[in-house]
Amino acid sequence: MDEVLADPIKKFIHLYNRDYDVPLDLQIEPGNEIYQHIPEHINNKWFDYINEKGFFRDLELIEGSVEAVKKLQEKYEVYIVSAAMEFPNSLEDKYHWLAEHFPFISWKNIMFCGEKIVNTDIMIDDRAKNFIDFKGRTLLFTSPHNLLLTDYERVNNWQEVLDKLM
Amino acid sequence: MDEVLADPIKKFIHLYNRDYDVPLDLQIEPGNEIYQHIPEHINNKWFDYINEKGFFRDLELIEGSVEAVKKLQEKYEVYIVSAAMEFPNSLEDKYHWLAEHFPFISWKNIMFCGEKIVNTDIMIDDRAKNFIDFKGRTLLFTSPHNLLLTDYERVNNWQEVLDKLM
Numbered sequence: 001m002d003e004v005l006a007d008p009i010k011k012f013i014h015l016y017n018r019d020y021d022v023p024l025d026l027q028i029e030p031g032n033e034i035y036q037h038i039p040e041h042i043n044n045k046w047f048d049y050i051n052e053k054g055f056f057r058d059l060e061l062i063e064g065s066v067e068a069v070k071k072l073q074e075k076y077e078v079y080i081v082s083a084a085m086e087f088p089n090s091l092e093d094k095y096h097w098l099a100e101h102f103p104f105i106s107w108k109n110i111m112f113c114g115e116k117i118v119n120t121d122i123m124i125d126d127r128a129k130n131f132i133d134f135k136g137r138t139l140l141f142t143s144p145h146n147l148l149l150t151d152y153e154r155v156n157n158w159q160e161v162l163d164k165l166m
Numbered sequence: 167m168d169e170v171l172a173d174p175i176k177k178f179i180h181l182y183n184r185d186y187d188v189p190l191d192l193q194i195e196p197g198n199e200i201y202q203h204i205p206e207h208i209n210n211k212w213f214d215y216i217n218e219k220g221f222f223r224d225l226e227l228i229e230g231s232v233e234a235v236k237k238l239q240e241k242y243e244v245y246i247v248s249a250a251m252e253f254p255n256s257l258e259d260k261y262h263w264l265a266e267h268f269p270f271i272s273w274k275n276i277m278f279c280g281e282k283i284v285n286t287d288i289m290i291d292d293r294a295k296n297f298i299d300f301k302g303r304t305l306l307f308t309s310p311h312n313l314l315l316t317d318y319e320r321v322n323n324w325q326e327v328l329d330k331l332m
Contacts, residue, residue: 079283085273091257107251107280114274117245119285119301135285 001082001094003126003143005069005102006059008050009034015049016042030147056093064158066101071162073104079120080105083130084112124161128152139164167248167260169292169309171235171268172225174216175200181215182208196313222259230324232267237328239270245286246271249296250278290327294318305330 002008012034016022020042028034035043049055072078080098084090091112098110111118116130123134126143131152139161140152155161168174178200182188186208194200201209215221238244246264250256257278264276277284282296289300292309297318305327306318321327 079281085261085276085278088258088261088273091261091278092254095251095254095257107254109280110251111277111279111283112251112257113277113279114272115245117277117285119283119299133285 001080001084001098002059003062004124004141005062005065005080006056006097007062008056008059009144010060011055011058012046012049016045019045028144030144033145050087051089053089054093056087056090057097059097061101062158068158068162069102070104071166075166076122077109078105079109079111079118081111081113081116081118081123083114083116083127085114122165124155167246167250167264168225169228170290170307171228171231171246172222172263173228174222174225175310176226177221177224178212178215182211185211194310196310199311216253217255219255220259222253222256223263225263227267228324234324234328235268236270237332241332242288243275244271245275245277245284247277247279247282247284247289249280249282249293251280288331290321 009028013022013024013026016038017024020039022038026037028037035046038046069078080102082094084094094112095110098105116123116125116134118134121136122139123131123136124139124141125131126141126146128140128146128149131138138152140146140149140154142154142156155164175194179188179190179192182192182204183190186205188204192203194203201212204212235244246268248260250260260278261276264271282289282291283299287302288305289297289302290305290307291297292307292312294306294312294315297304304318306312306315306320308320308322321330
């Protein structure tokens with residue numbers, strides 16, 4: 001979900017700007033996580049934000065995600081698999097966010113987990129660690145933190161996903 | 167989780183008894199679900215109960231489950247995979263219930279889903295429908311509703327799980 005369907009980075013930037021006057025146009029350097037760009041004395045606040053109820057409820061969509069997932073459903077059984085379990089306060093928010101933006105995805109096809117031990121043919125993910133032990137085809141969805149990785153088939157946006165899979 | 171680690175049936179019986187004076191020693195006939203034993207005018211109330219916040223928070227343990235899972239961890243990577251997504255109000259309750267009773271299970275090894283599309287070697291489950299498309303070894307954990315099924319390797323309790331797997 002995060003950085004593939006939903007945009008937590010934009011929300012972080014908004015909250016840092018609101019609370020600490022960190023500039024809204026923060027650019028994340030290739031290979032870096034957002035917290036590496038925040039002044040040291042507040043760079044662990046992202047963890048507080050992410051644990052707050054409501055953080056995941058109103059995230060903006062990643063461009064084209066709704067239309068692309070709908071399109072993929074014409075040819076594939078699509079599952080949403082989110083590593084949500086580390087942040088238990090996110091569980092309900094993520095469920096309701098999906099119900100709002102992806103109402104065409106059944107609860108049967110939603111999974112909140114820790115490790116993504118799923119048995120599917122294809123996985124689209126921004127975190128290469130989720131590809132370990134996965135047997136199918138992997139598509140690395142571009143996000144600043146993974147820009148330096150070169151060992152994976154990469155998709156830069158949802159149009160490229162559709163170009164490859166449809 | 168349900169009917170394997172946790173006991174929702176006992177809770178149903180308690181609630182029906184409290185609210186409608188349905189006797190506490192309700193016996194479920196082999197092959198039946200609990201709602202088939204409730205007077206017709208209230209036999210859809212179990213759905214209301216299950217959707218209430220808190221229902222899953224204080225379920226009793228299935229006998230021997232904590233000790234058995236702890237023992238299994240000596241030899242296996244154990245994941246808890248629960249079809250919780252149909253009841254979104256259960257998500258947080260289930261998380262906190264697991265944290266209370268199974269604190270030795272990491273969040274990385276917990277999965278709340280609809281369909282159980284997991285890639286593991288063994289699945290222990292009371293619902294045979296979860297074995298469809300599963301490639302590994304299946305152990306059907308005995309519950310009243312599955313007592314008539316004969317096509318599966320069956321375990322009647324956690325001691326039998328340990329006898330087979332340890």
